[in-house]
Amino acid sequence: MKYLNNEVVIGADALPKLLEALQQPAVSQIFVVVDANTFRYCYPILQPQLPAHTLIELPAGEEYKTITSCETVWNQLTDNSADRFAVVVNLGGGVITDLGGFCAATYKRGIRFIQVPTTLLAQVDASVGGKTGIDFQGFKNQIGVFQEPAGVYIDPQFLRTLDGRQLKSGYAEVVKHWLIADAGAFATQRQAGVLVEDWASIIEASVATKQRIVEADPLESGLRKVLNFGHTVGHALESYLLAQPGREILHGEAVAAGMLCEAWLSAQRGLLSSQEQESIELFLFSVFEKVQFVTLEAEPIAELALQDKKNSGSTINCTLLDGIGKALYDQPVTVAEIAESLRYYHRLE
Numbered sequence: 528m529k530y531l532n533n534e535v536v537i538g539a540d541a542l543p544k545l546l547e548a549l550q551q552p553a554v555s556q557i558f559v560v561v562d563a564n565t566f567r568y569c570y571p572i573l574q575p576q577l578p579a580h581t582l583i584e585l586p587a588g589e590e591y592k593t594i595t596s597c598e599t600v601w602n603q604l605t606d607n608s609a610d611r612f613a614v615v616v617n618l619g620g621g622v623i624t625d626l627g628g629f630c631a632a633t634y635k636r637g638i639r640f641i642q643v644p645t646t647l648l649a650q651v652d653a654s655v656g657g658k659t660g661i662d663f664q665g666f667k668n669q670i671g672v673f674q675e676p677a678g679v680y681i682d683p684q685f686l687r688t689l690d691g692r693q694l695k696s697g698y699a700e701v702v703k704h705w706l707i708a709d710a711g712a713f714a715t716q717r718q719a720g721v722l723v724e725d726w727a728s729i730i731e732a733s734v735a736t737k738q739r740i741v742e743a744d745p746l747e748s749g750l751r752k753v754l755n756f757g758h759t760v761g762h763a764l765e766s767y768l769l770a771q772p773g774r775e776i777l778h779g780e781a782v783a784a785g786m787l788c789e790a791w792l793s794a795q796r797g798l799l800s801s802q803e804q805e806s807i808e809l810f811l812f813s814v815f816e817k818v819q820f821v822t823l824e825a826e827p828i829a830e831l832a833l834q835d836k837k838n839s840g841s842t843i844n845c846t847l848l849d850g851i852g853k854a855l856y857d858q859p860v861t862v863a864e865i866a867e868s869l870r871y872y873h874r875l876e
């Protein structure tokens with residue numbers, strides 16, 4: 528029996544389809560996970576139509592993507608006697624979809640969860656593909672499991688309350704999808720900067736790219752690593768700055784900087800022409816501010832890449848671009864090369 532629908536719905540149909548899925552008799556209880564902002568801005572859109580449910584509210588932000596927040600969720604599930612037919616609905620950005628998905632995937636060895644992403648980043652990337660998890664010891668997504676959601680319901684109307692900085696952060700993952708798999712879209716869109724009129728078609732194209740890659744390699748044994756372009760350096764930078772009070776950075780901002788570093792590494796190996804590298808730089812700098820660090824920090828930031836999940840032993844396996852629109856995974860890079868790429872980034876005007 529199909530327990531829930533295992534569907535990805537994008538657009539005006541998303542919320543009606545979500546409600547249809549939740550009305551199935553096989554659903555024993557519904558838990559809705561929100562953060563403080565999605566409680567304020569997104570829950571009022573959903574709440575009037577939702578069947579009876581228990582609300583679980585967490586504080587907002589990456590610093591709460593922790594085991595302590597998981598305990599809050601697991602405590603609520605346990606205290607409300609959630610059984611294996613309960614469903615967790617994650618209403619939020621990537622922090623909530625990653626964390627809520629992980630809590631559901633591990634509670635009683637796994638109950639179903641549904642993603643209702645409310646940031647651009649979560650709509651184009653985090654809600655799709657089944658990577659769930661939390662940060663640990665300052666390392667990004669260090670603890671987690673692969674588990675596909677029972678459904679993903681993407682309604683771009685949630686983006687109306689998202690601020691410009693968060694929109695740009697999500698846009699970095701859109702650009703990543705173009706750089707690894709869609710040279711045509713990059714060529715067409717790079718003149719326009721951040722588009723605000725038609726998010727639905729941008730989301731559809733991004734989700735289609737990600738789904739195609741995930742279907743070919745759901746557990747990241749090979750091809751899926753292309754989705755990690757920009758993240759070897761990006762996650763190192765994000766982990767480094769998150770550990771420093773007052774030097775907050777968003778995931779997409781770190782990925783944008785990481786893509787510039789990894790484009791430089793690609794060019795150093797003759798995989799990317801200098802014209803292609805320059806077009807990536809011009810485009811990303813038309814959207815993103817430069818991430819601030821001093822050159823002395825390049826080495827300690829680079830060392831954090833030794834914890835990257837794509838590594839084998841002490842070899843850092845990076846995803847590089849083989850021209851715009853094509854990526855090569857498992858390209859060994861050293862800490863010294865990553866540090867050099869960060870120093871290059873630091874010198875860019």
Ligand SMILES: NC(=O)c1ccc[n+]([C@@H]2O[C@H](COP(=O)([O-])OP(=O)(O)OC[C@H]3O[C@@H](n4cnc5c(N)ncnc54)[C@H](O)[C@@H]3O)[C@@H](O)[C@H]2O)c1
Nearest residue numbers: 564568587620621622645646648652653658685688689778
């Ligand atoms: N699982 C994956 O494949 C995957 C992919 C990409 C990123 N991620 C993870 O996603 C996380 C980043 O996600 P994010 O950028 O969505 O961050 P986030 O979840 O922290 O959301 C960003 C901010 O926007 C607020 N917010 C959310 N929806 C809103 C809305 N509609 N209106 C107003 N405010 C709203 C949130 O409360 C938060 O303050 C990172 O932890 C990253 O590692 C996971």
Ligand SMILES: O=C(O)C(=O)C[C@@H](O)[C@H](O)[C@H](O)COP(=O)(O)O
Nearest residue numbers: 652656658667668751754755758836
């Ligand atoms: O879905 C994937 O695979 C990705 O790599 C998408 C990334 O944008 C995302 O940030 C992901 O959470 C990174 O995963 P990690 O395995 O490097 O922690």
Ligand SMILES: [Zn+2]
Nearest residue numbers: 700758778782
């Ligand atoms: Zn990412």
